[in-house]
Amino acid sequence: MKPKLEDVAKLANVSKTTVSRVLNNRGYLSQATIDKVNSAMKTLNYKPNTVARQLYKKQTHIIGLLFPTVANPFFGELVEALEIKLYNQGYKVIIGNYMNDPEKEMHYLDQLLSNQIDGLIVGTHNQNIKQYENAQLPIVAIDRIMNEDIPIIESDNYNGGKMATERLIQQGLTKILHLHGPTDLETPANRRKSAYVDTMNAHHLEPMCYEVDFSLNDINKKETFRQILKEYTEIEGIFVSNDIDAAMILQLAYEFGKKVPDNFKIIGYDGTQMMRNIQPDLTTIIQPIDDMATTALSVLTKRLMNDPTKNEYVLPVKLWEGTTG
Amino acid sequence: MKPKLEDVAKLANVSKTTVSRVLNNRGYLSQATIDKVNSAMKTLNYKPNTVARQLYKKQTHIIGLLFPTVANPFFGELVEALEIKLYNQGYKVIIGNYMNDPEKEMHYLDQLLSNQIDGLIVGTHNQNIKQYENAQLPIVAIDRIMNEDIPIIESDNYNGGKMATERLIQQGLTKILHLHGPTDLETPANRRKSAYVDTMNAHHLEPMCYEVDFSLNDINKKETFRQILKEYTEIEGIFVSNDIDAAMILQLAYEFGKKVPDNFKIIGYDGTQMMRNIQPDLTTIIQPIDDMATTALSVLTKRLMNDPTKNEYVLPVKLWEGTTG
Structure with missing residues (x-):
């Protein structure tokens, strides 16, 4: 049977409210209490559900942007467009560069998905990141096929x-x-x-x-x-x-x-x-790039409001007629 | 006379602990209480001091990176280098692109400087941002002269x-x-x-x-x-x-x-x-770029530990001998 919040509270010998506080990182908590609760969750392999998280849930107004590298101008321009549009909607952004670093991506996700952010826009290239599978958080992907629950924004x-x-x-x-x-x-x-x-x-x-x-x-x-x-x-x-x-x-x-x-x-x-x-x-x-950012944001907003979204959004491309080919 | 935490508590008709909680965004607070305290702080023109902030101070392990634009490859490569090095030291980064947008920079600072981050690395171009003057936070500047309290990292x-x-x-x-x-x-x-x-x-x-x-x-x-x-x-x-x-x-x-x-x-x-x-x-x-990022991080670390730093760190440049000049 799936362990419940009560089980964690019992094992850690604390109240359910305290477990919820630890889950949501809210209220005053001693390090000893945090350690006790985390250890109990680990022992029971407890996965917080939405209700537990929302007991103390508060909006952080932070969105995570996970991309391979902002040093490449495609991602640099995309991250810039996303950051500016998100700012205009009252969000700040946490970024991570994950080129070929699945461990870093997993490590960030473990932290971010708990309660530090309201949502995530992901365009990384790493495979088999299990953390996305049961994420309780609104996620939108750009140019990446993750799973059927996560909508994709892409150009044609x-x-x-x-x-x-x-x-x-x-x-x-x-x-x-x-x-x-x-x-x-x-x-x-x-x-x-x-x-x-x-x-x-x-x-x-x-x-x-x-x-x-x-x-x-x-x-x-x-x-x-x-x-x-x-x-x-x-x-x-x-x-x-x-x-x-x-x-x-x-x-x-x-x-x-x-x-x-x-x-x-x-x-x-x-x-x-x-x-x-x-x-x-x-x-x-x-x-x-700009339309991709606008679309990603509008789909993320729908997800944040629990409104339905399509699985895939395909935007048209154009030819730039240079002289090299 | 400078208004004190007590004065805010008295005017808002709440305890000092509650004011401190609002300042540090910790513990359960109703929106009505938050509004009351904020309004009292505004009326009194109260500026939180370090003690008030540290009463509930906790490390966020987040560093803010404020630069003009990650779409320019110089800043893109610099932000990427900083993010990767900060990650290796256990920090996440919040970014903001502030090209010609002093209002955005001020708005972010009002929020970030309160208690959302542990420190700041700034390379923006906007002038006369008063928020930096009495910031209670470790700040390092790259290529920007802010004030004598903020060390600058630059190339020669x-x-x-x-x-x-x-x-x-x-x-x-x-x-x-x-x-x-x-x-x-x-x-x-x-x-x-x-x-x-x-x-x-x-x-x-x-x-x-x-x-x-x-x-x-x-x-x-x-x-x-x-x-x-x-x-x-x-x-x-x-x-x-x-x-x-x-x-x-x-x-x-x-x-x-x-x-x-x-x-x-x-x-x-x-x-x-x-x-x-x-x-x-x-x-x-x-x-x-890479040395500038390493130096910025080592100076920021000193600031975080309250260790002394120099005012200015100048790193050598090199000529790239192309064929255009």
Whole structure:
């Protein structure tokens, strides 16, 4: 039988109110009491239910934003847009950067999900984080498939992948390589690859895919790109799943005698404001970052009010017609 | 005479403990009580002192990071480095983006400084935020001069400005323009401009400075850069105070028949990892972002322990030898 709040109180030899206070971190509590209650919960493997949490529940007006890294301009612009919109609705934000660090993500979640925040917007890449499964908190995912209870906000990855691939084919290319992130991640971004493969097949062209490991540091990444340019001598163009990698390859292409766009074409993905400012030549697919943030916030607000939401929100992408492809 | 906690309790007709609870947001409190106490504090213009706050003070293990915008890669990489290092010391971070929004900064501070965080790392650009003056909280500034009680972490802006200017002069340029941010901001970054002016004067060359407004949107900024390239026909090179602007000018230069580096040279500033990856041609001054984050954290830790700190920590910069200048 599932342990109850009463069982914890009994084992810890405290009142139910005290257990609730510990759960909700409210009221004066000695460290000894906190330790006793936590130890009893652990012994019984007690999972607080919503009622117990709401006995002393108070809004924190804090939303957690968990993303791989704000140092990447796509996430930087997304986190900035979310933070500004959340502020306008009276929320502050706690952030975490979780690139390849599932332990950190789990550790944060253990703390955040208890009672430090009102809700969560998650766009991390780590897999098998069990904490999301029974979370009692409103959660919205961006570009990440978590479970059927958590709505996803995404841009139209399939159409983006199709537009990029078709554009290269329309320019007469037949040997096109696609660089993408790890496909074992459950993200709608994988549909860019599916679209590339489908589009190539529809034109009776052979798809060539190359998976780039997220955990590569910048030096190893550059080396990987050099190897690709060296080995795939026959390719006439690359469709890259993000603009930073596309811009790095654009830089390296010259080393291998490739002239962009004369004998080699490159199309990126993301189309951040920053990239369009500093590298407007790079042809890319623009994700609607601001609309994604607005939608994520409106869906989170519905969740906070216990209003129904859809499972998936797909927003349109646009082509940025640069000169590289 | 300065109003005391007792005075607030008397006017609100509650106990001193209740006032302290409201101040520290601890224990069960009805909204009516909270409103009564807040109203009494406002009437008396009561400022909580440390003792009142510490009566119920508890560590939140949250640090606030206030920066202009994480969408700019310099701040994105800095905030990421700070967040990761703070996590490793057991802290979570609340962020705020305050580009040109002093009201938002003030509003956050009113809330954060009360008792939601243990400390603050600030790199915002807004002026005259009175809340910092008597803050009872450990604060560290990055690239911002606040007051003599708040230590500053910065890179060696003067030497960076000197290195950039001397490099252009050594390459035979005599007509060099310097683009910088608003000089009425109290930031050590202004020393880049001083160094430029001093270095030009030392070589008997005429300094030419142009101030770029931070509040320009991207379209207006691009238009401003076009105007500069159009009007300053005689200049042979530009030293720009940040890489994003430098990269935008590099893009626009071609429109005006300028060939970089043949008849026009550009040097930027910041040298983020991202820019060195995607635009390695851009000559720039590298700020030691990771060292700045490490130092900020070690100084903040000293403040949290009430250990003495220096007023200013200056870290060395490096030249990134690109091909643009």
